[in-house]
Amino acid sequence: MNDQRVVLDGSSLTRCDVLRVARREAVPVIAPEALERVRKAARFIEEEAAGAKPIYGVTTGFGRNADRIIDAHSAEKLQRNLILSHMAGVGEPLPREVVRALLVIRLNTLLKGHSGIREATVALLLALLERGVHPVIPCRGSVGASGDLAPLSHMAAVLLGEGEAEVGGERLPGREALAAAGLEPVTLSYKEGLALINGTSLMAALAILACGRIEDCLRLADLSGALSLEALAGRRDAFDPDVHALRPHPGQMRVAANVLSLTEGSTLLDIPYEDVPRADGSFGVDPRTGSRVGGKPPKPQDAYSFRCMPQVHGAVRDAFDAACAVVDRELNAVTDNPILFPAAGDDAGKVISAGNFHGMPLALAMAGLKAALPALGSISERRVAALVDESCSDGLPRFLVPGGDGADSGVMLLQYTAASLVNALATRAHPAAVHSIPTCANTEDHVSMGVTEGLDLLDMTDHLLEVLAIEFIVAAQAVDLRRRLLSTVSGDPEVSRGPGRVTGLVLERIRSEVPFIARDEDLDLPEVLSRMRKLVRGDALLRVAADEGVAL
Numbered sequence: 088m089n090d091q092r093v094v095l096d097g098s099s100l101t102r103c104d105v106l107r108v109a110r111r112e113a114v115p116v117i118a119p120e121a122l123e124r125v126r127k128a129a130r131f132i133e134e135e136a137a138g139a140k141p142i143y144g145v146t147t148g149f150g151r152n153a154d155r156i157i158d159a160h161s162a163e164k165l166q167r168n169l170i171l172s173h174m175a176g177v178g179e180p181l182p183r184e185v186v187r188a189l190l191v192i193r194l195n196t197l198l199k200g201h202s203g204i205r206e207a208t209v210a211l212l213l214a215l216l217e218r219g220v221h222p223v224i225p226c227r228g229s230v231g232a233s234g235d236l237a238p239l240s241h242m243a244a245v246l247l248g249e250g251e252a253e254v255g256g257e258r259l260p261g262r263e264a265l266a267a268a269g270l271e272p273v274t275l276s277y278k279e280g281l282a283l284i285n286g287t288s289l290m291a292a293l294a295i296l297a298c299g300r301i302e303d304c305l306r307l308a309d310l311s312g313a314l315s316l317e318a319l320a321g322r323r324d325a326f327d328p329d330v331h332a333l334r335p336h337p338g339q340m341r342v343a344a345n346v347l348s349l350t351e352g353s354t355l356l357d358i359p360y361e362d363v364p365r366a367d368g369s370f371g372v373d374p375r376t377g378s379r380v381g382g383k384p385p386k387p388q389d390a391y392s393f394r395c396m397p398q399v400h401g402a403v404r405d406a407f408d409a410a411c412a413v414v415d416r417e418l419n420a421v422t423d424n425p426i427l428f429p430a431a432g433d434d435a436g437k438v439i440s441a442g443n444f445h446g447m448p449l450a451l452a453m454a455g456l457k458a459a460l461p462a463l464g465s466i467s468e469r470r471v472a473a474l475v476d477e478s479c480s481d482g483l484p485r486f487l488v489p490g491g492d493g494a495d496s497g498v499m500l501l502q503y504t505a506a507s508l509v510n511a512l513a514t515r516a517h518p519a520a521v522h523s524i525p526t527c528a529n530t531e532d533h534v535s536m537g538v539t540e541g542l543d544l545l546d547m548t549d550h551l552l553e554v555l556a557i558e559f560i561v562a563a564q565a566v567d568l569r570r571r572l573l574s575t576v577s578g579d580p581e582v583s584r585g586p587g588r589v590t591g592l593v594l595e596r597i598r599s600e601v602p603f604i605a606r607d608e609d610l611d612l613p614e615v616l617s618r619m620r621k622l623v624r625g626d627a628l629l630r631v632a633a634d635e636g637v638a639l
Contacts, residue, residue, distance in 0.1 A: 092115070093107060093114070095116065095118065096121045096195075097121050097195055098199075100191070100419055101415070102418070105292070106299050108187055108216065109188040109191070109296065110187075111187070114217065115194070116213075122209070124200025125197070125198060125200055125204060125209055126206055128204070128429050129204065130429075131429035131430060132203035132277045133276070135438055143424070144169075144278055144280075145277050149169060149281075162276055162277045166280030166281070167247060169240075169280035170240050170243045170280050170283070173240035173284060174241050174249075176224065176237040176241050177227050178227035180226070181226050181238070183221050184296060185224075185293060186222060188291075189239075189289050189291075190215055192292055192418060193242070194209065194212045196423070197283075199421050201426050202282035202426075203277060203282055204278075204279050204282040207273055211246050211270065212246070214268070214270055215246075218268040219255065220245065220268045222241055222245040223250065223253060224242055225237075225241060226238075229289060229537070230535070231290055231536050231539075232444065232445045232446060232531055232535050233527070234285045234422060234424075234446075235286070235288060235289035235537075247275070248261050248262035248272030249261045252265075255267070281424070290446045290535075290538055290540075290541055291417050291449060293538065293542060293545060294410070294449055294452065297453070298411055298414060298456075300545075301460070305400065305639075306629050307623055308467060309342055309345040309349065309400060310590075310628060311558040311562055312393075312396045312466075312470065312558075313587070313590050314559065314563065314586065315471075315565070316389075317350060317356060317566055317586045317587070318480075318562050318565030318568075319474065320356065320358050320481060320482070321393050321394075322356065323350070323356050324388075325389070325394040328347075331343045331397060336401055337401075337404070337405060338400070338401030338404030338405040339398055340397070340401070341404060345637065346397070349589045349590050349632065349637060350586070350589075351587050351588050353585070353586050353590065354585055355566070355573075355584050360383040360384065361378060361381050362381060363381040363382050363481060364482055364572050365381060366382060366572070368572055381482060382481055382572075383481040383482055384481065390469075390473060390479065391469075392466050392469035392470045393470060395466075399462055403460070403462055403463045407456065409452070413448050413449060414449065422443045424441060424443065425438050425439055426441060446534075446535035446536075447520065447537070449540075450535035453537065453541055454518035457543055458518070460548070461512040464505075465509050467505070467554050467555055468554060468557075468558075470558060471505050471561045472502050475487055475498060482569075483572075485497075488604075489605060497610075498564060502561075504557060508551075512547055512550050515550075518540070519539035520540060522536060523536070552620070556622070557616075559622070559628070560597075560601060563601065563603075564603065566586055566594060567594075569584075570585055589635045593631050596627060596628060596631050600618040601615055601619055
């Protein structure tokens with residue numbers, strides 16, 4: 088961990104902050120004024136608990152048991168039992184990044200000063216992040232209303248010395264994990280159990296980590312699409328800013344500008360169709376006109392998957408921006424119940440039971456992203472299919488095999504894999520949020536299923552990155568073949584055509600890891616895929632563009 092800090096004050100946490108803490112790139116610290124709010128709320132709930140008016144989850148039972156009055160002196164037992172009885176999660180443990188994101192989001196929410204948690208409990212939550220004590224949290228069990236009860240209970244149990252946690256790569260019982268980090272369990276007081284588990288922190292954590300990956304996918308898709316456009320010897324007109332100003336969707340305009348910036352200086356685009364040779368480097372003659380016929384049909388426009396990149400990629404960008412706005416609001420929101428409004432001045436204060444724990448805002452935002460991602464994957468796969476198909480590739484050889492004699496399959500099977508991945512994306516795109524299943528004896532009779540949306544979304548980003556990796560492999564192969572064909576027929580070996588300033592550097596970066604495929608005997612697809620996967624999952628290709636002043 089480095090010495091960069093993220094200051095938690097309950098009001099200014101950003102997605103970038105969460106990612107930095109989740110990846111152990113920054114250390115969280117608590118703002119002093121936030122601790123004062125925590126102390127004030129804790130004093131307030133202690134005073135209110137001593138009064139005659141029942142307070143949900145403090146002097147009453149939970150959920151359907153809200154009609155049962157609990158002796159205020161049993162606060163510790165009530166809160167502890169809440170945690171232990173809600174540890175009902177199943178499935179694989181959440182990845183460490185998700186757990187760390189969940190912890191920092193929950194901590195920031197509690198620092199708003201409306202939850203009634205004590206300073207000692209807040210301090211222990213912070214210490215888990217500082218010292219790398221990561222609760223073992225099963226991925227399944229939340230229905231996304233009344234918060235993420237089961238997952239957050241597994242988190243909270245470690246604070247009590249219960250449950251399990253991972254420390255230094257070793258999975259230990261909660262008490263042993265705390266001891267290994269030099270920490271002691273806490274004893275919960277009024278409302279603290281509820282404060283820890285009644286919220287949308289897991290949903291938000293999944294959304295943020297997914298959004299971080301999706302942002303990379305959006306940038307990579309513009310880059311792979313630009314390279315594919317050059318491989319097709321495509322046309323720039325469809326990206327003209329005057330066109331997109333007439334339909335001013337922000338994402339659409341940005342993608343069009345990105346493609347033009349990436350391909351600036353390209354001599355592979357806008358080539359007259361009669362100057363694009365066939366796959367064997369030859370030209371024919373139109374018997375009706377006597378004019379030369381090449382490998383590119385005499386038409387003024389390209390297929391939709393190339394021409395409509397701004398409209399499709401851009402629409403996904405706009406859906407992404409809308410979802411991010413929801414997540415940004417959630418990060419600094421109170422998602423607790425009941426909500427405390429401590430006394431201030433002449434205001435005596437109040438405790439209100441409401442529904443800010445309901446995850447539907449996040450669930451629908453993630454459902455929208457789930458619907459959008461297959462569009463980005465599908466249009467990428469269509470470009471791959473066009474480039475490997477000699478009837479669509481405008482002069483490129485079948486399956487992108489140079490001089491193929493029918494015995495070579497080239498990169499044909501990469502399109503099969505892309506098709507399989509796109510089908511998986513489409514299958515996962517169905518929204519979970521439309522399937523509410525009542526819980527808690529019909530007290531919690533409408534739920535969001537937001538965690539299901541988030542888990543689906545994270546898996547889908549993995550599939551999408553694989554599709555884009557395939558497009559980069561195919562587009563790079565196709566660009567090299569196009570250049571060779573154009574160079575062969577130029578009549579002057581010194582005259583050559585090539586990609587744009589940025590796409591050319593990207594192609595060089597790809598070729599530093601992934602060689603040109605000359606024949607099947609030289610082909611090792613598993614190794615090619617592995618190397619390309621590393622390039623798209625890191626920042627190598629995006630960094631090339633950024634270094635050239637194209638931020639994507």
